[in-house]
Amino acid sequence: MINSILFILLWAGAIAFFAWNIKKISRNIKLGRDLEIKDNKKKRWGLVLKVAVGQSKMMRLPISGILHVLVYAGFILVNIEMLETMIDGVAGTHRILAPIFGFLYPIAVSSFEFFALFVMIGCIAFLIRRNVLKLDRFWKPEMKWWPRLDANLILIAEVILMTSIFFMNASDYILQTRGVAHYHEVGSFFLSSFFVPMLKNLPSETLILIERTCWWLHIVGIMIFLNYIPYSKHFHVFLSFFNVYYTKLEPVGKLANMSSITTEVKSMLSGEEPPMDENAEEVAFGAQDVKDLTWKHLMDAYTCTECGRCTSVCPANITGKKLSPRKVMMDIRDRLEITGKNLDKNGVDYSDDKTLFDSITAEELWACTTCNACTNACPVNIDQVSSILELRRYIVMEQAAAPGELNAIFSNIENNGAPWQFSQDDRMLWADELYINK
Amino acid sequence: MTEGKQKIEVPVMADLFAKGEKPEYLLWVGSAGAFDDRYKKVTRAFVKILTHLNISYAVLGVEESSSGDVARRAGNEMLFQMQAMMNIELLNSYEVKKILTCDPHAFNTFKNEYSEYDGNYEVLHHTQFLQQLIAEGKLKIESDLFKDKTLTYHDPCYLGRANDEYNAPREVLAAIPSKKVEMKRNKSNALCCGAGGGQMFKEAEKGDKEVFIERTEDALETNADIIVTACPYCMVMMTDGLKYKNKEEEIKNYDIAELIEQTLKL
Numbered sequence: 001m002i003n004s005i006l007f008i009l010l011w012a013g014a015i016a017f018f019a020w021n022i023k024k025i026s027r028n029i030k031l032g033r034d035l036e037i038k039d040n041k042k043k044r045w046g047l048v049l050k051v052a053v054g055q056s057k058m059m060r061l062p063i064s065g066i067l068h069v070l071v072y073a074g075f076i077l078v079n080i081e082m083l084e085t086m087i088d089g090v091a092g093t094h095r096i097l098a099p100i101f102g103f104l105y106p107i108a109v110s111s112f113e114f115f116a117l118f119v120m121i122g123c124i125a126f127l128i129r130r131n132v133l134k135l136d137r138f139w140k141p142e143m144k145w146w147p148r149l150d151a152n153l154i155l156i157a158e159v160i161l162m163t164s165i166f167f168m169n170a171s172d173y174i175l176q177t178r179g180v181a182h183y184h185e186v187g188s189f190f191l192s193s194f195f196v197p198m199l200k201n202l203p204s205e206t207l208i209l210i211e212r213t214c215w216w217l218h219i220v221g222i223m224i225f226l227n228y229i230p231y232s233k234h235f236h237v238f239l240s241f242f243n244v245y246y247t248k249l250e251p252v253g254k255l256a257n258m259s260s261i262t263t264e265v266k267s268m269l270s271g272e273e274p275p276m277d278e279n280a281e282e283v284a285f286g287a288q289d290v291k292d293l294t295w296k297h298l299m300d301a302y303t304c305t306e307c308g309r310c311t312s313v314c315p316a317n318i319t320g321k322k323l324s325p326r327k328v329m330m331d332i333r334d335r336l337e338i339t340g341k342n343l344d345k346n347g348v349d350y351s352d353d354k355t356l357f358d359s360i361t362a363e364e365l366w367a368c369t370t371c372n373a374c375t376n377a378c379p380v381n382i383d384q385v386s387s388i389l390e391l392r393r394y395i396v397m398e399q400a401a402a403p404g405e406l407n408a409i410f411s412n413i414e415n416n417g418a419p420w421q422f423s424q425d426d427r428m429l430w431a432d433e434l435y436i437n438k
Numbered sequence: 439m440t441e442g443k444q445k446i447e448v449p450v451m452a453d454l455f456a457k458g459e460k461p462e463y464l465l466w467v468g469s470a471g472a473f474d475d476r477y478k479k480v481t482r483a484f485v486k487i488l489t490h491l492n493i494s495y496a497v498l499g500v501e502e503s504s505s506g507d508v509a510r511r512a513g514n515e516m517l518f519q520m521q522a523m524m525n526i527e528l529l530n531s532y533e534v535k536k537i538l539t540c541d542p543h544a545f546n547t548f549k550n551e552y553s554e555y556d557g558n559y560e561v562l563h564h565t566q567f568l569q570q571l572i573a574e575g576k577l578k579i580e581s582d583l584f585k586d587k588t589l590t591y592h593d594p595c596y597l598g599r600a601n602d603e604y605n606a607p608r609e610v611l612a613a614i615p616s617k618k619v620e621m622k623r624n625k626s627n628a629l630c631c632g633a634g635g636g637q638m639f640k641e642a643e644k645g646d647k648e649v650f651i652e653r654t655e656d657a658l659e660t661n662a663d664i665i666v667t668a669c670p671y672c673m674v675m676m677t678d679g680l681k682y683k684n685k686e687e688e689i690k691n692y693d694i695a696e697l698i699e700q701t702l703k704l
Contacts, residue, residue: 253600254550258515265519315630320646367643370511371595371630392513405640406512413517417503418469419639428499430478435443436486436704
């Protein structure tokens, strides 16, 4: 009875705290500029199925792709068992579904054990890749202590959670055979039976302790996991579905239009005064802070799982430049978190006099070739180029601080219609003395 | 010198329009195609092919201006939109419906970005156009010129990743009797030449290496005799890379249009 109450209270607390964090993150994302994405629902759901559920882009790197599917699918399947755990926890029963499913029950639990094994294999392989093989993309400069610890913590936690399942099931089986009260006979489970020899000489009290500890560890572990992810790169387990749904569907090469500039340029070319819009907000050209980006840019940043696939294909990064598309995403997310905290603490009018440019330097931004290797590599369809471009737009149009060589091509284009200093009248010289063999 | 040769008078839109003629295609030459010494050869090669096949086309000539692609990607949206709207006004005044270009950047901008400002055209990159002509049987290549040569194709970002066009250039190459080899990074995994987004016109940021050298090494690894490109930026970068590696004598760098020009002996 006490256990049931404790169980219910813990879950209520865990879910409430999770909801509170979700509300905060969603508020933060909505700090971004408006952007309407309501078209092509069918196509978007198709993408969600393919890219998010089906993990299609993960397979571009087959080894980590397969390992990730093991962990992802395994984790979801293992947690089907949570259904029974929840009923048992609330009602104070033990393996309540066993009598209902009869001979199928041990088969089902044995399958879950296999899924747990897959998760373990995946997580251990991931730990080795990160910490022993030290894959380059996990050791880039932006992977400071927290991003590295964050990744390792979750992997270790999953290994512990999965191990607890095996010990729980093995102890349970031994207790069943001894006819200990509460542990009614449900049969043996395949993988955990290998743990039985290790435990079979222990007294029943100890086995009950192990079984209960593992059971609670599993439950509390899930609660901790749930409430840890909003603070972690692992938030992608939720946001990736949304982020993929809101993918830009137009060709990758198309950049977002700035309609505020269209109005201005049209009036410049026609010589007419721009139409006055009383309600028009004073909007900056480009972005210097998170609020100047759209909510999709901010969602991109929160969805980033720091895998570094973008950075490892970035031509600038490959050749030793400072630009790392992953770092840009991480910096936007970190800045947004601080902005959210400032908002909670000091209200809407407060400004800490900082911007994205305090963490993202012009040197990084100007190294981008807009080649879209990063967007193409991202397993969760983040558009890094779009954010980089918004920051460039601010530097060029608000700060007038483009690199000198680029200012030179701007004035050449303005004056003679080409990035080079050639006269527009010479545009046909290439056609001089042009002959074709008859 | 000009014996057996015929001079090509490149048709200019304003002249044709004055005569009440309307060509089927507008050929957008682009700033590199008009001014860059190396890429002028590509423009000339493509114009020869158009002439050879009696394609109805014209260029804007001295009325042409920058597409604005580089201004936009370098962050100068104001300048981009000015260029776009001026170009669109001109193109629409000539009632242009179809555009051909050898520049994937102009291709991308016209195809995807000009529609925001009432510029709606059917846009073809020259590799797509050539591929269509080959598929329709209008362009036949019966030449052993490259039979013993190995070709490797470098995907331009703005044709490949930006617009998902990986096949057209490869199909054109398939029609040229020759051996082909892919670089280790190809199609959607292709490495950029390093020139896009304004990089072409500025010093690279501090690093260990230039991007164009990294990409040239990809190409050299294949042991191909000819690096094939389909973009003015890529052409400049790969040429520089071959020079840097002291390979410009043994390994050549051609645009797809130039290969066709050579096989047709134009």
